[in-house]
Amino acid sequence: MKLLVTSKPMKPFVHPMMKVLLLLSLTTGLLWILMQLTEHQYTWNPSSYILSNSWLSYTDDGGGPESACDCLAILQDDDEEIEKAKLLSLSRSFHKRVQTPDEFYINATQDCRKFKTSRKYLTVTLNKEEKDFPLAYSIVIHQKVQNFEHLLRAIYAPQNVYCVHVDTKSAASVRAAIEGIVSCFPNVFLVSQPVSVVYASWSRVQADLNCMADLYNSTTTWKYFINLCGQDFPLKTNLEIVRMLKSLRGDNSMESEKMPGGKIWRVTNVFQVVDGEIKETGKKKDPPPFNLPILSGNAYIVASRGYVHSVLKDLRIQKLLEWANDTYSPDEFLWATIQRIPGVPGSKWPSRKYDMTDINAIARLVKWQGHEGQQGSLDAVYPECQGNHVRSICVYGVGDLRWLLQQHHLFANKFDMDSHPVVVFCLEKYLRLKALAMRD
Structure with missing residues (x-):
């Protein structure tokens, strides 16, 4: 719009701070409009989330695969891009580039502000609905710090509270790296009484019980408790998790x-x-x-x-x-x-x-090898694993990604940055952009 002015206009004085506020106001207004355009797109449509808010996306500063893989194509089940990602996962040079050693976290967390900024943690609550419904997490781990850090970054929100149990048998570098990461967040803490976890023994329960007690005695009056291990990863944003838990109306959800x-x-x-x-x-x-x-x-x-x-x-x-x-x-x-x-x-x-099976509960999705089958098989519970199997459990590959995001579960297991880093990167990028698109 053109403004009419006199032949000798008076130039008004504008304080420099007012210019800054005006610029912030215009920028905020533009962001608000763009957010409204995506606010109600809750159906699974990867292009709408990958393309919107792209300037707010993050890269893996430890050396991520974003320059080598097209996550949007993978999310849309593009066979060519999936095969490309599979071949990339077999490359030693690629694995060397994307792996983050424990020493990185030990050194990087010496400067917590820089660590949180460079790793692009969401340190502000995205909306009031999430703020009013804090969650409590217990995370039991014994190795694979890189897996843990990606998991924490994906589920981190300042209103939630997180108890981390590190097996007392873990390597010194693992403990030091986890301690460094935890020290950077006021709402993340190490369990007060760690134990030595023995597979299939009572100690696995004790680890969660100790975190339960610490979380219950924390100053945060959280609404729901969710326990995880280091090779879990979310399939939903924090807001989606909150809304699904609110819909339970106080009920629990677990296999029984x-x-x-x-x-x-x-x-x-x-x-x-x-x-x-x-x-x-x-x-x-x-x-x-x-x-x-x-x-x-x-x-x-x-x-x-x-x-x-x-x-x-x-x-x-x-x-x-x-x-x-x-x-x-x-x-x-x-x-x-x-x-x-x-x-x-x-x-x-x-x-x-x-009775409730693990398929109907929302807590966690696991592909057991014995229940897999070819597409169209009436006996199969889910399609065949596109990654590899460890103790009869599917370690998800990029070919599993679209199927995973179509499920109602909050979390899935197993993910492994050592063998299939692309699936983790694409999933966390998708969730981050979706979370930003759904913010207030």
Whole structure:
């Protein structure tokens, strides 16, 4: 628009600070308009999130694959780009470029402000809805610091609170790197009582119990508890997680179903840890307290604050914990059993009508090798793994990415920056841009 002026206009005095404020106002207004254009695009459409807010995207300052891979094409199941990414993942030079050693984190976290800025952590709450619904996380790890740091960056929000349990057997460089990362955030802390975690033993449960207690006693009155391991990664933004948890209306979400006959031995025999391994003693266990039905589940759960309070304080549950501490893999039945105890907040009645599988629970998605199958197979639970298998679990590759983002789960397992870094990079980039597009 053209302004009419007199032949001798008076040039008004404008304070330099006013110019700055005016520029900020115009910039903020433009950003607000652009945000409104994407605010309601909640259907899965990768191009809408990858292309919008691209100037706010981040790169992996440790040497990311963004210059070598087209994440948008991978998200759209472009066969050529997926094959290119697979071949790249086999390249030693590429792996050397994208791997971040423990020493990097030890040195980089000496300057926390620079570390958070260079790694582009979201240190401000993106909207009021998230601010009013803080979450609590327990993260149990023993290696792969790079995996952990990418996970923390993907789920970090200043209103949440995070307890990190590092196995006491972990290498000194792992502990030092994790300590450095944790020290840079006021709402992230190391568990007060770390333990030596032995596979399939009570110690795995104890690690989460110790974090539960620390989180419950923290100053943040969080709404839901989520436990993770270092090879998990989110499939949803923090806002999406908040909205899905709010929709539970206080209920918990976790696998809880009748224990298969082939697993009954785990809770009818006495086990103990000998020389760092869990072994059967030959003794039989007494029945569980209060004749509680022992149900099958897994170690990873979404639980209300009330559920956690019951775990820590309910005398019935304390008796159950005591009974379970010499069983095999108690993490795969304990939370599921507590979920069906009448009176526990957010729980379900013990009747089989209320059984829930890991597919229907929202806590965590895992591709078990035995349940995979070719497309169109009526017996398959999910399509074949596009990465590789470790202990019969799929380590996701780039070909799994689109399928992963179509699922309703909050998190998935396993991801590995050592073998499939591209899938992690593309997933975190997608989630970051989507989070920015959904902010207030």
